[in-house]
Amino acid sequence: MTAIAWQRRRAAAGATWREFASQRGGLVGLVGLAVITLLALLAPWVTDASGLDVTRVTARPWEPPSSTYWLGTDHNGRSVLLLTWWGTRISLVVGLAATVLSVLIGTVVGIAAAHFGGWVSAVLMRFTDFFLVLPSLVLAIALSTVLPRGLGTIVLAIGVTAWPATARLVRAQTLAVEARPFIERARALGGGHGHVIGRHVLPAVLPLVFVNTTLTVASAIVAESTLSFLGLGDPTRVSWGSLLHAANMHGAVSQRAWWFLVPPGLGVVCVVLAFTLCGRALETVLNPRLKGER
Amino acid sequence: MIRHLAGKVGGALVSLLFVVALGFLLFRVIPGDPVVAMTRGRPVTGDQLAELRARLGVDKPLTEQFVDYLAAAVRGDFGTSYVYSRPVLELIGERLWPTVLLTGTSTVLAVVIGLWLGIRGAWRRGSRSDRISTGLALAQWAMPTFWLGMLLSLATGDLFPSGGMRYPDTPPDFLSQSLDVAHHMVLPCLTMIAVVYAQYLLVMRSSLLEEMHADYLTTARAKGLRDDLVRRRHAVPNALLPTVTLVFLHLGLVVSGAITVETVFSWPGLGLLTYEALTGPDLPLLQGTFVVLAGAVITMNVFADLLYRVLDPRVRAS
Numbered sequence: 001m002t003a004i005a006w007q008r009r010r011a012a013a014g015a016t017w018r019e020f021a022s023q024r025g026g027l028v029g030l031v032g033l034a035v036i037t038l039l040a041l042l043a044p045w046v047t048d049a050s051g052l053d054v055t056r057v058t059a060r061p062w063e064p065p066s067s068t069y070w071l072g073t074d075h076n077g078r079s080v081l082l083l084t085w086w087g088t089r090i091s092l093v094v095g096l097a098a099t100v101l102s103v104l105i106g107t108v109v110g111i112a113a114a115h116f117g118g119w120v121s122a123v124l125m126r127f128t129d130f131f132l133v134l135p136s137l138v139l140a141i142a143l144s145t146v147l148p149r150g151l152g153t154i155v156l157a158i159g160v161t162a163w164p165a166t167a168r169l170v171r172a173q174t175l176a177v178e179a180r181p182f183i184e185r186a187r188a189l190g191g192g193h194g195h196v197i198g199r200h201v202l203p204a205v206l207p208l209v210f211v212n213t214t215l216t217v218a219s220a221i222v223a224e225s226t227l228s229f230l231g232l233g234d235p236t237r238v239s240w241g242s243l244l245h246a247a248n249m250h251g252a253v254s255q256r257a258w259w260f261l262v263p264p265g266l267g268v269v270c271v272v273l274a275f276t277l278c279g280r281a282l283e284t285v286l287n288p289r290l291k292g293e294r
Numbered sequence: 295m296i297r298h299l300a301g302k303v304g305g306a307l308v309s310l311l312f313v314v315a316l317g318f319l320l321f322r323v324i325p326g327d328p329v330v331a332m333t334r335g336r337p338v339t340g341d342q343l344a345e346l347r348a349r350l351g352v353d354k355p356l357t358e359q360f361v362d363y364l365a366a367a368v369r370g371d372f373g374t375s376y377v378y379s380r381p382v383l384e385l386i387g388e389r390l391w392p393t394v395l396l397t398g399t400s401t402v403l404a405v406v407i408g409l410w411l412g413i414r415g416a417w418r419r420g421s422r423s424d425r426i427s428t429g430l431a432l433a434q435w436a437m438p439t440f441w442l443g444m445l446l447s448l449a450t451g452d453l454f455p456s457g458g459m460r461y462p463d464t465p466p467d468f469l470s471q472s473l474d475v476a477h478h479m480v481l482p483c484l485t486m487i488a489v490v491y492a493q494y495l496l497v498m499r500s501s502l503l504e505e506m507h508a509d510y511l512t513t514a515r516a517k518g519l520r521d522d523l524v525r526r527r528h529a530v531p532n533a534l535l536p537t538v539t540l541v542f543l544h545l546g547l548v549v550s551g552a553i554t555v556e557t558v559f560s561w562p563g564l565g566l567l568t569y570e571a572l573t574g575p576d577l578p579l580l581q582g583t584f585v586v587l588a589g590a591v592i593t594m595n596v597f598a599d600l601l602y603r604v605l606d607p608r609v610r611a612s
Contacts, residue, residue, distance in 0.1 A: 130309050132543075133595050137550030138568070138587045139316075145572045145580060146324045218436065225438045226554060230569060244441060248558065253447050253456065261448060265441035272436035 019285045026281020032274035040088040051082045052238060065259050072259035074243075075250040083238055084263040090239035091271065094155055095221035101159030102220070103213050106166025111205065113167070114174035115197060128167045136161035137226060144232040151234045158223045166212050170205055177204040207286050214279035218272040225268050240264040299600070306596045313588045314367050318360055321581040328352060328577065372585065373578035377570070382582035385567060392459055393563030396479060397552050400486035405541060407487065408494025409534075415495070416502035416533075417525055428499065431492035440554040443485040447558070454481050457560035482559045486551045493547065497540045502533040535606050542598030545591050 020026050043049075050056055057077040065072045071080040113124040143157040177183065178201065186196055227233060228241025229248070243264040247253075252260045322328075329346050338346075347353040351362055366372070372382035411431075415424040434442075447456055455461070455478050464474040505511070506529070514524045549565075556565030564583055571580035 130312055133309065133546075133592055134313070134588050135546035135549040135591050137546070137553060138584055141553070141568065141572055142320045142580060142584050145575050146320055146577070222436070222438055226440070226550065229438070229440050229554065230557065231573060241438075244438075244444070248440075248444065253444055256448065258448055261441070261444055265438060265445070268438055268441070269433065269436045273433060276432060276436060 016285055020281055023281040023284065025277045026284075029274040029277030029281065032270060033278065036088060036271055036274065037092070039085065040092050043085055043089060047082055047085060049086070051079055052086060054078065062255055062257055062260075064257075071263050072257070074246065074260050075252075080243075080260050080263055083243055084240070084267055087238050087240045087243055087264060088267060088271075090151070090234075090237050091221055091224060091241070091267065094151060094158070094224045094239070095217050095271075097155045098158035098162065098220040098224070099213055099217045101155060102162035102216060103166055103209060105159070106163035106212075107170050107205070107209055109163070110167040110170025111174050111197060111201060114171045114178065115193065115201065124167075125171070128164045128171075131161070132164035132168070134161075137223070140223060140227060141230065141232065144227055149232070149235060151237070154224060154227055154233055157227065157232075158220050162216060162220060162223070166209070166216065169212055170209060173205050173208050174201055177201055211279055211282045211286060214275055214282060218275040218279070221268060221272055221275075225264075240267050298603070302596055302599055306592055309592045310589055313585055313592065314364065315360075317367075317581045317585050318363050320584070321577045322352075322359065322363065323356065325577060367585070372582040375571075375576055375579040377574050377576045377579065382578050385579065386564065386582055386586055389562060389564050389567045392561060393552055393556070393565060395475075396482055396486070396556070396561060396563060397548050399479070400483045400490065400551075401548055403483070404487045404491040405494055408491035409498045409537065411491075412495040412498025413502060413525070413530055413533075416499045416506065417529075419503065419506075427495065431495045434488055435492040435496070437489060438554070439485060439489045439551050440558045442488055443481065443555055443558040446481055446485055450481065454478070459562050478559075478561075482555045482561050485555050485558075486548070489551055490544075490548060493544050494537070494541060498533065498537050501536045502529060505529050505533045508532075535602070538605060539598060539602055542595055542601075545594050549587050549591060 054076045057073075059069060059073045059077040059079070061073060061075050061077045063069055063073040063077070069079050069081070071084065074080055074083060109124055109128060113121045113128070140157040140161045143160070144153050147153040147156070178196075183196060183200055186200055191199075224233070224239065225241035225244065228239050229245045231245050231249075233239055233242045233245070235242075241264075244261070247257070247260050247264075328350065329343055329352065344353070351359060354362070370383050372386075374380065375382055375385060378385060411427050415427050418424055447454075459478050460471065460474045464470050508529075511524060511529055514528045519527075552563065553565035553568050555561065556563045557569045560566060564587065568580065568583045568587070570576070571583060574580075
């Protein structure tokens, strides 16, 4: 790669960043994400993980917020603040892993459907449309019920149900790129499938995929909390969804234990909102048609 | 038109067949031998196991089982629930109408509220009320449905019943029964509306924004039409078209909303039945609700496509 090309790339990246930074919503989302990620990463160092162990609790169950337990305690007498803090880790990890899986499937299916055309495309699109219509939570519930409980299962269940929207988007973008003359030129010069896809299609599709990823993380995190709320999560780990599951099972509503209900849900809302704001801002930067409309 | 209709219905039938086949894969192939799961922890002899396998029909090869399963599914026979010991289809039939009542009422209300707010927001884009309603919609969209339900239930205290569909001691006449059901339905309905309307608001708003700079609106204004007439007669009908498709495409959202809301409020519908089936796990029952819920969404999508052709003269002509 020549120096000029790198300089151009740096300039383009700078312009994108400046445009992104000019949108308040996007910046708020980005800062929020940075703070939440930092908190999640720091949890093992800043807090004492032994407080998560139900056999070593010292407080009474259902204690309202006080100066020692800022957010009160749960039905076992564990600190809700600590639980919510540690829940961030699982919610983020599952959300991100499931998104990577779903975006990977979606991108491969989308590019293949657009690039190869013919019966490959027909079969793949039929398949995609089928999964697009299928209610994803119902399928995710079915998958996580029949597979052994665990983080891997929940990631798989969300990943294989969330990809069709990405596939459609990537297919449309690939079709648009492949209609342009430079692809024909690359083919005429002897470029094979690998060359055309790897050097021309992927770089053009990736920005869009990236925006889509940001928006998919948001729905993956909601999906994780929903599945865990229904009791399909990893029973050995604390996530926001599993906390709300415990709250529902042990009657937090009838106990009027708002301090156990509010924090985990608020966590989901904050993370999802942050990802959505970032995604919408990125979308505006990369799609000139939306400029000034949001 | 007839050809298009036949194509769509044919496609939907293929999708339904896919759903039924997926049901077989999910609940018969992946979990392995159901007899092992059913007899876990109980002393059983080899003969008893063989007899149970023969009774459930799982001693035959998979392909033969699949054919049997397909034939039974076509007749509407989805087996017997492990937990209730009753035919799955009978249970589903009992639970169907509470779900239809709940999702129907909340979808209609959510569509009306969402479209109205979306139109207002787009027409006065950037105004304070637009910013507030869009922000609120985004925040509500980010909320897990069940969490909002629990919060509402916590906040209203004893004002509304915390679960179920009717009190056992309500007089049996029609009026008191309907009032009782309506009383029980307030919270679940509010929860579903709050989460679903945001989607419709955002779609309607962006769809109307796409139309805002169209030339025909300038023409309409140049004719001297009043602002609200321009909006009502020209902009909104055109913007409604993409919204209709999206409303139907998001029916999956309504279904997932029903599952979590019914779980929180113990509303005796298909969603709660799904939850009961997954806690068992009661695989035949879960298989039944899976096929019915997925099938319902596929069927509704065919209706959406037909409705779209009725509404949009351009599609009708082509």
